Amino acid sequence: MNKRYIYIIIIISILIAICIAEQLLVNGYLSTMETKITDIIEYVGDSETIDTPEIYDMIVNLETEWDSYEGVLCFLVNLKDIEDIGIELTKMKIFIVEDSAIDFKASLSLLLYYIDGYYNLMGISFENIF
Amino acid sequence: MLTLIIRAILIYLLVLLVFRLMGKRQIGQMQPFELVLTLIIADLATIPMPESSIPTLNGIVPLITLVVVHFFLTFFSKRSNKISQIVSGHPIVIINPDGVDYQALGQLDITVEDVFEAIRGQGYFKLEEVQYAIMETNGVVNVLPKSAFSPATVSDLHLSTQENTIPYIIISEVKL
Known part of the structure; x- marks a missing residue:
């Protein structure tokens, strides 16, 4: 077989592998984040007080997890497009310390909004192509 | 950095x-x-x-x-x-034995001056010397001159010659 055909087959395989890996990683990471944020929302519920070690630990764990995901996602997406979640998580730690329940809950909703936006940003769609 | x-x-x-x-x-x-x-x-x-x-x-x-x-x-x-x-398109004949094909020039959106510039680049300064000129798909113009104006070759002169061979470099960069 002509060498060039072999190179092209290898290149096509690499492209397919990158696309599949991207879809799996993005969907996996974002759905995990979505699940954890939803769990936090359910845990907080209608509570007026959020200055608890449990909630703080949840946010710290979420932040650590997102940092690791970001490290992988930065190979696939522009860092500036996905830094909002990290910024919001940092703010939330301050909200916990200040016991600002309203701001904290608003940030949780904002996180879900960002994740929804990332699904659209990283997926294939008519809007993304054009 | x-x-x-x-x-x-x-x-x-x-x-x-x-x-x-x-x-x-x-x-x-x-x-x-x-x-x-x-x-x-x-x-x-x-x-x-x-x-x-x-x-x-x-x-x-x-x-x-x-x-x-x-x-x-x-x-x-x-x-x-x-x-x-x-x-890629296809090659277009712009000069034929009848002269410049103006329809072809219109199709290619070029002027007669462009044609003459192209054939001068090939070494032909008169239209009478050109049998055919073809604009290739990559924009290059190739010229087939009339027999009377073609450069003479060894076979035209009926001379016997040895076949050419590719020269080999024996010493390059002070290395054998």
């Missing part, structure tokens, strides 16, 4: 590899789709170079995608005249 240096080297090597994969014609005379590809590759390669937040893959993936597209275009162009004509 080190990141930028590594990215620049990586992307440069990748572009080099891409051009090697595409063949020597890219460096020489190009078909229109090859010229498009060359221009786009240059642009794509520079996108992630100076911007650290943009993943290098954002430059690499479109680059290698275009290599694949180019491969398939070339592949199908070789196997189908129709596709080849759609992709």
Whole structure:
């Protein structure tokens, strides 16, 4: 077989592998984040007080997890497009310390909004192509 | 800064590899789709170079995608005249034994001055010396001169000669 055909087959395989890996990683990471944020929302519920070690630990764990995901996602997406979640998580730690329940809950909703936006940003769609 | 240096080297090597994969014609005379590809590759390669937040893959993936597209275009162009004509067009005769074909010039959107400039580039300064002039798909004009104005060859003079051979370099860079 002509060498060039072999190179092209290898290149096509690499492209397919990158696309599949991207879809799996993005969907996996974002759905995990979505699940954890939803769990936090359910845990907080209608509570007026959020200055608890449990909630703080949840946010710290979420932040650590997102940092690791970001490290992988930065190979696939522009860092500036996905830094909002990290910024919001940092703010939330301050909200916990200040016991600002309203701001904290608003940030949780904002996180879900960002994740929804990332699904659209990283997926294939008519809007993304054009 | 080190990141930028590594990215620049990586992307440069990748572009080099891409051009090697595409063949020597890219460096020489190009078909229109090859010229498009060359221009786009240059642009794509520079996108992630100076911007650290943009993943290098954002430059690499479109680059290698275009290599694949180019491969398939070339592949199908070789196997189908129709596709080849759609992709590259076809050569057009601009001068024939009757003279300049003005209809062809209109089709190509060139002037008579352009034609004369092209045949002068081939070494023919008079229209009377040219039998045919053909504009190729890559924009080059090739000229078939009239017999009376063709350069004489060894066979015209009925001379016997030895066949040419390729010279071999025996010593290069002070090495045998």
